[in-house]
Amino acid sequence: MRNLFRFIIRYYFFFLFLLLETVAILFVVQHQHYQRARFASSANFVAGNFHRMSSSITDYFSLRRVNRQLSEENARLLEFTTESFLKTDRQVFTYRDTLYSRRFRYINAEVISNSVSRRDNYMTLNKGSKHGIKPDMGVITFNGVVGIVANVSENFSSVISFLHKDMQISARLQKNDHIGTLLWEGNDYRKATLTYIPTHVELIPGDTLVTSGFSVIFPPGIFIGTISEVEIRLGDNYFTAEVDLATDFNSLKFVQVVQDLMNEELQQLEVQTQAGGR
Amino acid sequence: MGNGILRHIGHFIILVVIQVMILNNIRFGGYINPYVYVLFVLLLPVDIPGWLLLLSSFGMGLTIDLFSDTQGMHAAATVLLAFARPGVIRMISGRSDFDPGTVPMVSEMGARWVLLYTMLLVLLHHTLLFFLEIFRFSEFFLTLGRIGLSTGITTIIVFLGFLLLDKPEKRGR
Numbered sequence: 001m002r003n004l005f006r007f008i009i010r011y012y013f014f015f016l017f018l019l020l021e022t023v024a025i026l027f028v029v030q031h032q033h034y035q036r037a038r039f040a041s042s043a044n045f046v047a048g049n050f051h052r053m054s055s056s057i058t059d060y061f062s063l064r065r066v067n068r069q070l071s072e073e074n075a076r077l078l079e080f081t082t083e084s085f086l087k088t089d090r091q092v093f094t095y096r097d098t099l100y101s102r103r104f105r106y107i108n109a110e111v112i113s114n115s116v117s118r119r120d121n122y123m124t125l126n127k128g129s130k131h132g133i134k135p136d137m138g139v140i141t142f143n144g145v146v147g148i149v150a151n152v153s154e155n156f157s158s159v160i161s162f163l164h165k166d167m168q169i170s171a172r173l174q175k176n177d178h179i180g181t182l183l184w185e186g187n188d189y190r191k192a193t194l195t196y197i198p199t200h201v202e203l204i205p206g207d208t209l210v211t212s213g214f215s216v217i218f219p220p221g222i223f224i225g226t227i228s229e230v231e232i233r234l235g236d237n238y239f240t241a242e243v244d245l246a247t248d249f250n251s252l253k254f255v256q257v258v259q260d261l262m263n264e265e266l267q268q269l270e271v272q273t274q275a276g277g278r
Numbered sequence: 279m280g281n282g283i284l285r286h287i288g289h290f291i292i293l294v295v296i297q298v299m300i301l302n303n304i305r306f307g308g309y310i311n312p313y314v315y316v317l318f319v320l321l322l323p324v325d326i327p328g329w330l331l332l333l334s335s336f337g338m339g340l341t342i343d344l345f346s347d348t349q350g351m352h353a354a355a356t357v358l359l360a361f362a363r364p365g366v367i368r369m370i371s372g373r374s375d376f377d378p379g380t381v382p383m384v385s386e387m388g389a390r391w392v393l394l395y396t397m398l399l400v401l402l403h404h405t406l407l408f409f410l411e412i413f414r415f416s417e418f419f420l421t422l423g424r425i426g427l428s429t430g431i432t433t434i435i436v437f438l439g440f441l442l443l444d445k446p447e448k449r450g451r
Contacts, residue, residue, distance in 0.1 A: 012328070012329070013328035013329075013332070013361075013364075014361075016328070016329055016332050016333075017332055017357060017358075017360075017361040020332055020333075020336045020353075020357045021354055021357050021358065021361075023336075023350075023353075024336070024339065024350040024351075024353035024354035024357060025350065025354050025410075026350070027343075027349045027350025027353070027354075028349055028350040028351055028354060028410055030349070047344055047345055050298075050345065054299055115302065115303075115346075117310070117311050118311065118411060119411050119412045119417075120411065122347045158347065165412065185417075186412075186417060186420065187420070
């Protein structure tokens, strides 16, 4: 026993190293288990406030660009107001029409910390559970998908960017409704890879890609990007295509968090079916 | 000695601020990320007790982890760097007896020594860090490229840091 202690004390440098390294690796491995980084730490109080502080300084540098984007977006939204439609039929009463019940709501939020250079990228938003954001909600901009909310605190939420190795989005070709899987291979933040499109489908550069709406995370029909290169990799029997992403991840400022009001109903139904209920 | 401890605490704070507020937001050519905060560990005195070396490196790594959403990766890589440091110092200087209080600086060790010392330890740190980040070997060559490029950039910036922090008047002591 005494010899054992003497041994440990003699080589304490090595044992202390082993202990600290084990603790650190355990942290890493534990979070790898959770597919979606349940403890993305920037949602916590200290780091969240720190990022907000630094964002409040850097905000000023992008005011010009953000203003232009907002006015473009305003113009587009104006086209959809009732004032911009001429009412031709005076017989139809449309106030609170029960034919249309609202399914999606959008919560506007600002990106206060973001990265595109790592293999797994995360971002932090300045809104949290207080504003109605919950984990697993989708995040989009007015042109393109951004990511999925991983974790929320009262005032902040952290988002797994699409630029992450565990992220896969179900995408649909707008012209013929074929479904494929979109993922990021880690090279360029402006490009993604589309796979699992069968080879009999006509697929050419320039085709438009939108979200499929099969998951409850993103609404259907959100613009993702356009196909830029098509190939069949050796030994595959499906297309692999390079996609130019519509979202510019490097200049994200304002994003919309998608709230699906029928999420619970849909999931309940699917769980019921998969459990074998009729 | 008391003054020395304060100086190292100063290094710690300044390097965390530089890393988190500036370098984490800069992307050189898409995916090169310099991690300059390792300069804190490289600057610790040569005769620092082993436990203090390991624990302060662990603390530095965890602080960076907290601010950049990387759970434990920087802590693991920095502790490995600290563990290898005494061995690397012995290996490249060919001796193990240094005057008490010797700091690894250009004025005391020479530019070539500091450059080699920085490059070896940064390479080790980045190798573990980048492989922990992707956590699989399927993108092996892409990762090797990232390690090489980032090691080069970090080494250059850290070496500039060494030159900046050097105090020539200390040589007389």
